[in-house]
Amino acid sequence: MSSQTIADKQRTSYPKKKLLLYDELRELPNRFDVIAISKMSKVRATQLMTIRKKFRTTMKIKVIKNRVAQRSFEKTNNRKGLSDLSKELEGQCALLFTNISPFKLNLLFDKNKVFMPAKGGDIATKDIMIPAGNTGIPPGPVLSEFKEANVPTKIDQGSIWVSKDTAVVRSGGGGIISQKLASLMSKLNIKPVEAGISVSIAIANGLFLRENDLKINLDEYGKELAISFQQAISLAMEAAYPTPETIRGLVLKTHQNVLSLAIQSGYVSSDTIISLLSRASNDGQILAELVKKAGYTTS
Known part of the structure; x- marks a missing residue:
């Protein structure tokens, strides 16, 4: 049996949807000037849907299994830097195909980030403060949550007041948000987690660019x-x-x-x-x- 026959049989054994995606990923690198990877570990599904809708006419976003993309890219040999990009596909990734400069793309993504409620295990990117003032929460078991978070409180006018601005998480000290603290911040309507996508790695005009290369302080x-x-x-x-x-x-x-x-x-x-x-x-x-x-x- 010839190698071509074996390849044809292997191809027919794959789901049709996966084959179509495989073929599309072989063709997309030749249609767009910029190919980028966005790490999706902290990206909410709603954020990705918003980005897809906003950039639907200027960008193709593909969230796929890394091995499928790597196999597709192996068959696309005429794009400089593609093999290096392929090696960076680890964990949950989104592939971005566009003609927008990766520097401009990162700035656009920054403008579309929102703050979301924290979950246990999230890592703070900046110090998280609980501000002084009336929380509007009546006294009860929640007082123990304030005490555990070392937030000074007092009871006034039938509700819990925070006595002074208090830092509950320092980004420089590990910055891990516990489940209990996440629950307390949710009660206070504090949304400390910045959600959205950013360009982790990109190839454009023969250049291989990492995340730090793309950060611009305007x-x-x-x-x-x-x-x-x-x-x-x-x-x-x-x-x-x-x-x-x-x-x-x-x-x-x-x-x-x-x-x-x-x-x-x-x-x-x-x-x-x-x-x-x-x-x-x-x-x-x-x-x-x-x-x-x-x-x-x-x-």
Whole structure:
């Protein structure tokens, strides 16, 4: 039996849906400029559905078994970096196919993140605070939950009040949220877990990009861009390089230089006459003072 016959028999033994997905994954890398992986370990199903709906016209999102994708990519040899990307498929992943820059994609995903109630075992990405004030919860067994979380309380007007702002989880100290604390925060309507997807790894324009490569601080980047712009303008002015941004300054600078040269050389014009007369007056006063100091008198 030939190897082709064996391959055909193996192919017919797979479910039709899996075969269609296999074929689609062989074709998608050639249709899009960017291929990315998003780790789905902390992504809620509702978040993924929202992202699918919002980007349905600009992105293909495939949540599949890693081995199916890896087998498909093995047959797609003309895409640079695809084999390296394939090796990163571990755990629950989503494959993203798009023509949007991975840097812009990460920024778009950040804007679509929401805060969700915590579950036991979640890890805090930032310090979690329970604010001071009226919780609206009547006294009862829940008081023991506050005590266990080291949250100071008092009873006032028939409800539990938190006495002061209290950090219940520190992100730098492991940041693991217990089941009891998650339950307490749910009662207080505190939603500390940021949910959404982000780009973990991407290939684009021959580049292999990891998550840290794709993180952009827009405020810091904007400040650096403004500083670079001012430095470029200063350099262009010094080099007398004309651009739409420098031409006005260069014309003014040239005018000032020409005017200064004309005044220094005593050239009389409508632009220099006032300055020349003022300089002559000052020179005359200085000369008069020198003559007076020498013992001469002026009439």
